[in-house]
Amino acid sequence: MKYAYFPGCSAESTARDLYLSTVAVARALGLEFAEPEAWSCCGTTMAHQVDHDLSLSLAAANLLKVKDMGLDMVVSCASCYSRMKIANHEISTNPKKREIVSAALGRDYDGAVKVRHFVEIVIEDIGLDVFKKALTHSLGGLKVAPYYGCLMVRPPEVAGFDDPENPVYMDRLINAMGGVGLDWPHKVECCGGSLTLTRSDLVVKLSESIIVMAKDSGAQCIAVACPMCQINLDMRQDDILKTTGHRYNMPIIYITQLMGLCLGMPENALGLNKLIISPKAALNFIRS
Amino acid sequence: MPIKIKRAAAGRGIIDQVKALSGIDISACLQCRKCTNGCPVAGYTTSSPSEIIKKLQLGAGEELLDSEIIWVCASCATCFSRCPMEINMAEVMDALRVMAEARGAAKPQGNMPLMNKLLLGTIKTFGRTYDLGAMALYKAGTASYAKDLDKLPMILKKGKIALLPPHGADKKMVKRIFNNLEKTRKKSK
Numbered sequence: 393m394k395y396a397y398f399p400g401c402s403a404e405s406t407a408r409d410l411y412l413s414t415v416a417v418a419r420a421l422g423l424e425f426a427e428p429e430a431w432s433c434c435g436t437t438m439a440h441q442v443d444h445d446l447s448l449s450l451a452a453a454n455l456l457k458v459k460d461m462g463l464d465m466v467v468s469c470a471s472c473y474s475r476m477k478i479a480n481h482e483i484s485t486n487p488k489k490r491e492i493v494s495a496a497l498g499r500d501y502d503g504a505v506k507v508r509h510f511v512e513i514v515i516e517d518i519g520l521d522v523f524k525k526a527l528t529h530s531l532g533g534l535k536v537a538p539y540y541g542c543l544m545v546r547p548p549e550v551a552g553f554d555d556p557e558n559p560v561y562m563d564r565l566i567n568a569m570g571g572v573g574l575d576w577p578h579k580v581e582c583c584g585g586s587l588t589l590t591r592s593d594l595v596v597k598l599s600e601s602i603i604v605m606a607k608d609s610g611a612q613c614i615a616v617a618c619p620m621c622q623i624n625l626d627m628r629q630d631d632i633l634k635t636t637g638h639r640y641n642m643p644i645i646y647i648t649q650l651m652g653l654c655l656g657m658p659e660n661a662l663g664l665n666k667l668i669i670s671p672k673a674a675l676n677f678i679r680s
Numbered sequence: 681m682p683i684k685i686k687r688a689a690a691g692r693g694i695i696d697q698v699k700a701l702s703g704i705d706i707s708a709c710l711q712c713r714k715c716t717n718g719c720p721v722a723g724y725t726t727s728s729p730s731e732i733i734k735k736l737q738l739g740a741g742e743e744l745l746d747s748e749i750i751w752v753c754a755s756c757a758t759c760f761s762r763c764p765m766e767i768n769m770a771e772v773m774d775a776l777r778v779m780a781e782a783r784g785a786a787k788p789q790g791n792m793p794l795m796n797k798l799l800l801g802t803i804k805t806f807g808r809t810y811d812l813g814a815m816a817l818y819k820a821g822t823a824s825y826a827k828d829l830d831k832l833p834m835i836l837k838k839g840k841i842a843l844l845p846p847h848g849a850d851k852k853m854v855k856r857i858f859n860n861l862e863k864t865r866k867k868s869k
Contacts, residue, residue: 590790
């Protein structure tokens with residue numbers, strides 16, 4: 393199975409670990425990834441907050457490259473995923489937006505490229521049975537709180553591969569790997585996302601409430617799929633300690649890193665050395 | 681709690697501008713407050729999504745653009761996802777941000793407009809975001825050098841942020857997008 397893989401800017405910076413683990417897992421599962429040549433930023437939060445047409449056009453520039461490749465686009469960053477889906481949705485349903493975007497790009501784009509999340513293709517295209525057969529290791533009963541955040545599942549009219557209030561795709565992967573995907577209330581709460589530098593005081597509060605809920609639900613780690621969720625929940629535990637005195641030591645691990653470990657890959661190849669809160673206690677559960 | 685507004689001089693206030701900019705009709709709002717009850721930040725600021733809508737409906741004017749929630753909103757879209765009338769409040773907030781910027785409304789605590797501008801500047805220059813560059817300029821612009829500085833050595837050592845600017849993007853296409861949109865905007869003025 394061949395896909396156009398869109399890494400997104402964070403793949404080269406704050407989410408190198410997500411990129412490394414996604415590509416390694418894809419290769420181990422026999423997926424062929426081709427990067428769109430000279431891909432550019434999807435526009436993410438700042439573009440849609442400043443100028444909607446710019447936001448749609450920056451995303452569409454990449455969608456157009458993938459259209460030329462004749463493949464589906466696979467995305468692992470939740471923000472890129474959301475922006476690509478929103479651009480497709482608006483361009484394909486609003487002729488005026490299509491006209492504006494096509495004029496900006498200098499070429500017509502119809503909004504037709506299929507955009508998929510990496511978690512979605514593992515479950516829908518590969519299938520859990522095939523995924524399970526490829527596993528060499530088990531999570532050994534590790535209790536994992538699957539945390540989806542906002543952009544993978546909302547707004548439902550554009551995201552649409554899992555339930556917006558109670559998504560289960562990561563739960564199913566965790567259970568397939570021999571872990572316990574916990575049913576917990578904060579699966580789709582917001583960590584504050586892009587407020588991380590401007591209003592870190594709020595991000596600290598929102599992140600703490602998510603970590604507390606995971607802990608109270610029995611979690612030994614939180615599994616994430618979004619670079620902003622990962623860095624907020626991981627890096628802000630130090631600020632939570634400084635402002636409230638509460639120490640959680642909750643590892644925040646990408647779902648793709650857990651998948652890579654269960655496919656027998658070494659920790660550093662999956663970027664696990666980049667996590668701020670040590671995942672060691674959680675990884676001790678893993679059995680071959 | 682009673683909702684108080686200053687009726688705008690023009691009568692209908694800024695509701696029509698919001699609709700023109702966002703394409704979203706908020707007249708169907710029932711004030712059920714599902715948006716506010718699900719909003720992760722409403723408890724930390726002085727306003728709420730349902731209150732913003734009510735004030736717009738009642739004819740609020742430009743003073744509404746000083747509401748802190750416009751910049752505290754994290755664009756999580758819980759409001760839109762739960763709205764029984766399918767009002768895309770997340771995009772209404774985007775329209776309010778654009779209007780607040782255009783009008784030069786009060787700069788909120790944690791200067792999000794500056795952060796947005798700097799990050800967009802890195803996209804325009806490199807074709808991709810350069811976090812560290814934008815962060816450094818943001819800290820210079822807001823004189824908040826000390827904040828989060830303690831984390832920098834650790835995240836650099838772990839390779840959790842790129843030191844150098846990104847390269848390899850289709851910069852020509854990105855510049856064309858910025859320039860073409862700029863031209864269209866000037867023509868429509």
